[in-house]
Amino acid sequence: MSDVLLDVRDLQVHFPVMGKGVFPKVTGHVRAVDGVSFQLRRGEILGLVGESGCGKSTTGRAILRLIEPTGGRVVFDGQDVGALRGEDLRQLRRRMQIIFQDPYASLNPRMTVGDIIAEPLRAHGLVSGRQALQARAQELMTRCGLDPKFVRRYPHEFSGGQRQRIGIARALASGPDLIVCDEPISALDVSIQAQILNLLQRLARDEGLSYVFIAHDLAAVRHLCDRIAVMYLGRIVELGTYAQICDAPAHPYTQALVSAAPVPDPRIERTRQRIVLQGEVPSPLSPPSGCRFHTRCPARQPTRCHDEEPDAREVRGRQVACHWAE
Amino acid sequence: MSGDVVLQVDDLRTHFRTDGGLVKAVDGVSFEVRRGEILGLVGESGSGKSVTNLSILRLVPTPPGIHAGGRILFDGTDLLTVPERQLRAYRGNRIAMIFQDPMTSLNPYLRVSRQLTEVLELHEGLDRGAARRRAIELLEMVGIPDPGGRIDQYPHQFSGGMRQRVMIAMALACKPELLLADEPTTALDVTIQAQILELIAGLARELGTAVILVTHDLGVVAGVADQVAVMYAGRIVERGPVDAVLTNPQHPYTAGLLASVPRLDTRGALTPIQGMPPDLTRLGAGCAFAPRCPKAFDRCATYPAWAGTPARGAACWLADGGEVGR
Amino acid sequence: MTEPKTERAVEVVQGTSLWQDAWKRWRRHRVSVVSAVVLAVVLVACLVGPPIVELVWGWTYAGQDVALGPTAPSLSHPFGTDVLGRDVLVRTMHGGRVSLAVAFVATFVSLVVGVTYGAVSGFVGGRVDATMMRIVDLLLSTPYLLLVIVLMAVIPPSKVSIAGLDGSFVLMFGALGLVSWLVLARIVRGQVLSLKQREFVEAARAIGVRPWTILFRHIVPNTLGPVIVYSTLTIPSVMLSEAFLSFLGLGIREPQASWGTLVNDGANAMVVYPWLLLAPGMTMTVTLFCLNFLGDGLRDALDPNARETA
Numbered sequence: 009m010s011d012v013l014l015d016v017r018d019l020q021v022h023f024p025v026m027g028k029g030v031f032p033k034v035t036g037h038v039r040a041v042d043g044v045s046f047q048l049r050r051g052e053i054l055g056l057v058g059e060s061g062c063g064k065s066t067t068g069r070a071i072l073r074l075i076e077p078t079g080g081r082v083v084f085d086g087q088d089v090g091a092l093r094g095e096d097l098r099q100l101r102r103r104m105q106i107i108f109q110d111p112y113a114s115l116n117p118r119m120t121v122g123d124i125i126a127e128p129l130r131a132h133g134l135v136s137g138r139q140a141l142q143a144r145a146q147e148l149m150t151r152c153g154l155d156p157k158f159v160r161r162y163p164h165e166f167s168g169g170q171r172q173r174i175g176i177a178r179a180l181a182s183g184p185d186l187i188v189c190d191e192p193i194s195a196l197d198v199s200i201q202a203q204i205l206n207l208l209q210r211l212a213r214d215e216g217l218s219y220v221f222i223a224h225d226l227a228a229v230r231h232l233c234d235r236i237a238v239m240y241l242g243r244i245v246e247l248g249t250y251a252q253i254c255d256a257p258a259h260p261y262t263q264a265l266v267s268a269a270p271v272p273d274p275r276i277e278r279t280r281q282r283i284v285l286q287g288e289v290p291s292p293l294s295p296p297s298g299c300r301f302h303t304r305c306p307a308r309q310p311t312r313c314h315d316e317e318p319d320a321r322e323v324r325g326r327q328v329a330c331h332w333a334e
Numbered sequence: 335m336s337g338d339v340v341l342q343v344d345d346l347r348t349h350f351r352t353d354g355g356l357v358k359a360v361d362g363v364s365f366e367v368r369r370g371e372i373l374g375l376v377g378e379s380g381s382g383k384s385v386t387n388l389s390i391l392r393l394v395p396t397p398p399g400i401h402a403g404g405r406i407l408f409d410g411t412d413l414l415t416v417p418e419r420q421l422r423a424y425r426g427n428r429i430a431m432i433f434q435d436p437m438t439s440l441n442p443y444l445r446v447s448r449q450l451t452e453v454l455e456l457h458e459g460l461d462r463g464a465a466r467r468r469a470i471e472l473l474e475m476v477g478i479p480d481p482g483g484r485i486d487q488y489p490h491q492f493s494g495g496m497r498q499r500v501m502i503a504m505a506l507a508c509k510p511e512l513l514l515a516d517e518p519t520t521a522l523d524v525t526i527q528a529q530i531l532e533l534i535a536g537l538a539r540e541l542g543t544a545v546i547l548v549t550h551d552l553g554v555v556a557g558v559a560d561q562v563a564v565m566y567a568g569r570i571v572e573r574g575p576v577d578a579v580l581t582n583p584q585h586p587y588t589a590g591l592l593a594s595v596p597r598l599d600t601r602g603a604l605t606p607i608q609g610m611p612p613d614l615t616r617l618g619a620g621c622a623f624a625p626r627c628p629k630a631f632d633r634c635a636t637y638p639a640w641a642g643t644p645a646r647g648a649a650c651w652l653a654d655g656g657e658v659g660r
Numbered sequence: 661m662t663e664p665k666t667e668r669a670v671e672v673v674q675g676t677s678l679w680q681d682a683w684k685r686w687r688r689h690r691v692s693v694v695s696a697v698v699l700a701v702v703l704v705a706c707l708v709g710p711p712i713v714e715l716v717w718g719w720t721y722a723g724q725d726v727a728l729g730p731t732a733p734s735l736s737h738p739f740g741t742d743v744l745g746r747d748v749l750v751r752t753m754h755g756g757r758v759s760l761a762v763a764f765v766a767t768f769v770s771l772v773v774g775v776t777y778g779a780v781s782g783f784v785g786g787r788v789d790a791t792m793m794r795i796v797d798l799l800l801s802t803p804y805l806l807l808v809i810v811l812m813a814v815i816p817p818s819k820v821s822i823a824g825l826d827g828s829f830v831l832m833f834g835a836l837g838l839v840s841w842l843v844l845a846r847i848v849r850g851q852v853l854s855l856k857q858r859e860f861v862e863a864a865r866a867i868g869v870r871p872w873t874i875l876f877r878h879i880v881p882n883t884l885g886p887v888i889v890y891s892t893l894t895i896p897s898v899m900l901s902e903a904f905l906s907f908l909g910l911g912i913r914e915p916q917a918s919w920g921t922l923v924n925d926g927a928n929a930m931v932v933y934p935w936l937l938l939a940p941g942m943t944m945t946v947t948l949f950c951l952n953f954l955g956d957g958l959r960d961a962l963d964p965n966a967r968e969t970a
Contacts, residue, residue: 108862127869199606202607
């Protein structure tokens with residue numbers, strides 16, 4: 009058994025943009041994900057961070073083929089996910105799960121919590137019989153910190169944090185190896201976020217799960233993840249351990265991101281140097297030439313950043329896609 | 335009243351009549367803001383922080399809202415009792431407001447130029463040309479590149495961060511004495527958040543605007559606020575200068591919040607606050623935080639008296655200047 | 661709120677489903693509830709009225725008493741009699757059976773066809789969706805009255821008589837059913853398109869739920885609110901169409917009666933024998949009113965947000 013659970017190679021997701029008119033033609037492509045590569049080891053938690061529109065959520069969904077990738081390969085436990093069809097793909101879903109950002113939208117409002125949690129079991133025929141399904145759902149609820157006596161309640165009778173626990177229980181039901189967590193705490197109240205983070209951490213440890221943890225909050229990612237990949241405009245700009253990324257970032261964009269993340273301590277806040285980036289994130293419809301970050305980069309140098317796209321190279325033990333980082 | 339004080343809120347009570355019973359969203363809140371000072375109003379959803387802010391300009395819809403008591407003194411007049419017409423003269427002129435989602439307060443059918451000049455013509459009595467010149471100046475001030483060209487665009491042509499800047503420009507149009515900012519950066523990316531917070535802090539510093547910054551993010555408060563009021567279940571539970579509150583919290587709730595936020599600068603275990611925010615229709619006579627409080631004891635069955643001065647203190651039986659938590 | 665039947669180690673708390681919530685909200689909508697009661701009374705009267713009257717007084721909808729002729733409402737004939745001496749009350753009740761049957765059956769057909777068609781179209785998407793919706797557009801853009809009139813004029817009722825049902829009856833069902841599902845299919849398709857994007861549907865896909873299970877367990881139940889509301893408003897419109905077609909002489913034929921034909925006959929004799937128009941006319945108006953109020957109440961109950969923003 010290989011140590012690598014998930015191998016993503018040069019993943020691309022381009023969405024066609026249609027022109028107007030009666031017979032619309034494709035006028036361009038939004039390059040939401042444009043050549044993303046990383047590996048995830050068994051039991052590892054990898055953080056995927058970046059600002060809105062950087063393609064992190066699309067990457068997560070493309071790994072699960074909830075969105076069809078337009079290029080590259082996703083290999084899960086030796087199986088090429090992109091080559092699977094119909095029933096084979098459906099079978100694979102038992103082992104790859106997802107937790108969503110919005111605990112309100114991701115649960116069917118007309119189903120009881122028990123039915124929601126037991127759905128993966130039913131879909132894959134893992135458990136049969138009403139009684140057995142309910143008992144299993146109750147067991148999963150207990151594991152996720154929910155009172156099992158509420159198994160016949162409906163989602164709207166729960167708070168946001170509890171709903172997120174329901175979503176987690178559902179993801180766990182089929183016994184997956186990998187869970188893509190798509191901003192699972194950003195819709196929750198501050199005091200509840202820590203509860204969910206701790207739950208995810210405990211589950212990963214107890215069940216040997218691997219996560220791709222997608223977030224925009226660097227602090228939460230640092231808390232949970234073993235390694236962190238920073239994305240900008242559809243590409244990974246830096247990939248390293250949590251300490252490398254958060255304490256000594258090498259890519260100018262990571263540096264800006266780290267410097268902008270607030271720390272709840274006014275004494276530290278006063279001493280911090282904030283790198284304020286100029287301008288806005290360019291449109292992924294026509295990303296800048298050369299290095300995609302060069303339009304906003306405080307460390308850009310004439311012509312090379314503009315003309316030549318930097319490849320990922322090793323700098324101080326982590327992967328960085330920048331010509332000058334050292 | 336000290337000449338410095340711009341706004342003084344006294345025992346404000348805003349309630350809502352709902353199907354589930356009377357919700358005391360704001361129940362006896364008092365604070366003041368001085369010229370050039372930024373007050374961070376911190377709390378989770380349902381704590382009453384946004385309702386407090388809306389109450390100041392009487393923007394809470396009645397019904398279902400009820401102004402159940404208190405005074406809001408602005409420049410010697412009680413905003414809760416002045417006629418609607420006088421209040422309108424304050425809104426957008428001497429008191430400005432910015433919201434989390436700028437799209438809700440910008441008219442999508444009008445060009446930005448029209449929306450900006452309207453305020454200037456109405457409140458400042460400028461003529462068309464002068465108003466337009468001033469509007470361009472304002473856009474430049476809030477950091478919108480090419481303001482002369484962009485002023486004639488529609489709101490949807492601006493990105494989220496740029497829209498928030500437009501909102502701030504509108505809010506600043508009449509050099510308000512008081513700015514009410516309700517989660518102004520929550521919908522924005524961290525690098526943009528840093529820019530907007532910097533902008534707001536600059537206003538307070540340079541124009542002497544008093545700012546009430548409603549947020550759930552302790553990091554944001556640590557970065558820009560001078561004073562902090564922590565709200566829980568409709569009341570202020572702790573109040574003081576930002577350094578004192580965040581580094582030496584007196585109330586177990588504040589301490590709990592700080593211990594449950596993952597931090598970028600360290601990686602310790604998170605200690606979440608147990609349980610869930612209370613149901614506001616079922617508040618008893620005691621401390622609302624007691625059911626979740628690790629230090630609760632029998633006295634918590636009656637609501638604690640304020641310990642300390644109005645400027646620095648907490649509503650907790652254990653907060654007699656001694657430390658709790660940390 | 662524990663269920664006594666499930667006596668197991670863990671007590672189970674019963675939840676309140678959205679349907680139960682809606683039911684609670686609806687019961688607070690007094691006009692709607694009163695309308696439902698009135699409708700129930702009308703419905704029961706139409707169903708059991710004729711046999712009881714026949715049993716006790718011996719009058720039927722077709723039984724004539726030419727010697728008696730038209731008489732004004734009295735104790736023995738509360739709604740009066742028509743020119744052939746037929747009891748108007750019985751005829752109104754009988755007509756109600758026909759009108760309500762046409763309305764309910766046509767609505768039910770439109771419900772089944774419309775929901776399935778719209779759901780499949782929206783769910784499959786792409787070319788299938790485009791083709792299916794163009795068909796709907798085509799049918800919607802033909803003047804439906806013309807379609808029905810041609811249909812009913814061309815096909816002799818006797819040819820389509822099914823299982824002893826009068827041919828004009830069958831034609832009416834067919835004609836109204838043919839057109840009334842179109843709008844519903846569009847509504848459902850729109851709902852499905854937006855539901856397809858919702859995260860809980862994506863969650864079901866991620867779990868590995870089979871596509872048709874996703875459609876019928878996750879998507880269709882969530883479209884039913886607007887569908888039910890639309891249906892309660894379809895019933896009156898179908899009833900009016902039936903009345904209109906019968907009024908034109910294209911619908912139910914003598915000695916069968918529907919509210920439409922009764923109103924038609926009554927209108928001809930309006931000046932001399934006003935009760936012939938008033939009795940069926942008022943019954944029909946009250947029924948239509950009640951259906952509309954019921955629909956209003958259901959809409960408020962099933963879609964509380966729509967009321968708040970309205």
